[in-house]
Amino acid sequence: MTVDSQIPPQNQDASLFKRPKVYIIGVGMTAFTKPLTSGKDYPELVKEAATASYMYGGSCCGQRALYEIGLTGIPIFNLNNACASGSSGxxxxxxxxxxxxxxxxxxxxxxxxxxGSLENSPEHLDDRALPVEKHIQLMADTYGLQAAPITSQMFGNAGREHMEKYGTTREHFAKIAWKNHLHSVHNNKSQFQREFSLDEVVNARKIYDYMGLFECSPTSDGAAAVIICSEKYIEQNPHLKPQAVEIVGIELGTDEPSVFAENSNIKMVGFDLIKKISERLYSKTGVDPSQIQVIELHDCFAPNELITYEALGLCPIGKAGEIVDKGDNTYGGKWVINPSGGLISKGHPIGATGIAQAVELCNQLRKRCGARQVNNAVYALQHNIGSRIVFRPDRQPSPENGIGGAGVVAIYKLGFPELANKNKEEIGEMSSEFKSDAIFEEIKERAEQVKKIFLILKFSQPSI
Known part of the structure; x- marks a missing residue:
């Protein structure tokens, strides 16, 4: 049985059961890079960037990574929820x-x-059930299995189904990839910072069926971190209020029986999961899509971005192509979706992805994004989904660290917008070193009080 703590027992004051507010008060991330090009391992990545969320590695990589920034005896949770690991943290x-x-x-x-593709994992566990075997079977029964990366087939087939049902065109997906690559030009943390023409996207080397290289997210190395605090902590440290971003609401869910009920590849990749938890998020927060200005969305493949427009309630089912045609997914439209460049262009280091989305949205709300800044952003929406499958070279399935599906959606806003301008006037531009920022000075002072603090951080890294 599960109990929602927001629902008070009968005849009791609902205010007594109101959840305290929670804020993000510090953010940081490395540049995302092509695998094997940075020369850095987990510890260096985390020291540069800095629950621990990751996909590849042993069971306590979080501890090893955090050794580089101090041994304090604090509890550490290692999370593995596939591509949704970071937001799950x-x-x-x-x-x-x-x-x-x-x-x-x-x-x-x-x-x-x-x-290369996710199949190129050095670790395989062949002696246990495959967590996504039902997903694979559904795909095999509908479109068959091809000699292509399995994740590209899963999301590519969802796009094929959308085209067949609703008249979506191949160009709609290409336009999404073109848009995200264009957005990344102004993001110096992005793995790719190059604009491609629409023709280049359409005619790129095919990865699966209609879907080309520039419509697929790359594998990447990278790290990202956020510092999260209680309402009590922010009241005790009011100098942090100008930079505080409130987590208005966050929902996490996994697949339900409907994922297999209709032999639908769209549902198989998580449509109903995201639809349900986003509706729950809107209901709990009182914020709906019309009030949101900026979105970081899990565009592991271009078709998934389009399908997710509908799952998030940005438009009726079958009408996502109209958002693309009207330009309502970029600057000047209803929403700016993936101003960072998204996974397709910014990169997709699996464990870091969900947290990097939050970093981007916090910086957007704080108006610290320079040329890619979304004007008048009040509410920001995050969408992160995970599903995992590995194929061995002989094309037999292997479940290394796999799950069927997990999704997270969250809404953020400035916690104290009336203080935002005051912050700029009083502290000026952010220093190039973390150690000079007030939040990290505060954390350093508290580093000895490990019995009162769950997870802490002290490091010097460019930019918050």
Whole structure:
């Protein structure tokens, strides 16, 4: 049985059961790079960037990574929720802080990957059931299995189904990839910072069926981190209010029986999961898509971005192509979707992805994004989904660290917008070193109080 703590027992004051607010007060990330090009391992990545979220590696990589920034005896959770690992870490931090046991936490995500598709994993576990075997079977029964990366087939087939059902065109997907690559030009953390023409996207080397190289997210190395605090902590440290971003709401869910009920590849990649948790998020927060200005969305493949427009309620089912045609997914439209460049262009180091999305949205709300700044952003929406499958070279399935599906959606806003301008006037431009920022000075002072702080951080890294 599950209990929602937001629903009070009958005849009791609802205000007594109101959850305390939770804020992000510090963010940081490395540049995302092509695997094997940076020469850095987990510890260096986290020291540069800095719950631990990752996909590849042993069971306690979080501990090893955090050794580089101090041994304090604090509890550390290692999370593996596939591509949704990073946002799952934020979800867990918020839940723990709301419990009242912790006031300050760090969520850090990192990944060091192999070049090529996700199938190129050095580790395989062949002696146990494949977590996504039902997903594979559904895909085989509808479109068959091809000699192509399995993840590209999963999402590519969802796009094929959308075209067949709703008249979506191949160009709609290409336009999404073109848009995201264009957005990344102004993001110096992005793995790719190059604009491609629409013709280049359409005519790129095919990865699966109609879907070309520039419509697929790359494997990447990188790390990202956010510091999350309680309402009590922010009141005790009011100098942090100008930079505080409130986590208005965050929901995490997994697949339900409907994922297989209709032999639908769209549902198989998580449509119903995202639709359900986003509706729950809107209901709990009182914020709907019309109030949101900027979105970081899990565009692992271009078709998934288009399908997710509908799952998130940005448009009716079958009408996502109209968002693309009208330019309502970029600057000047209803929403700016993936101003960072998204996974397709910014990169996709699996464990870091969900946290990097939060970093981008916090910086957008703080108006620190320079040429890619979204004007008048009040509410920001995050969407992160994970599903995992590995094929061995002989094309037999292997479940290394796999899950069927997990999704996270979250809404953010400035916690104290009336103080934002005051912040700029009083502290000026952010220093190039983390150590000079107030939040990290505060964390350093508290580093000895490990019994009162769950996860802490002390490091010097460019930019918050």
């Amino acid at each position: 934020i979800f867990l931090c918020k839940q723990i802080i709301e419990s009242g046991n912790v006031d300050l936490m760090l969520a850090v995500g990192f990944e060091k990957m192999q070049p």
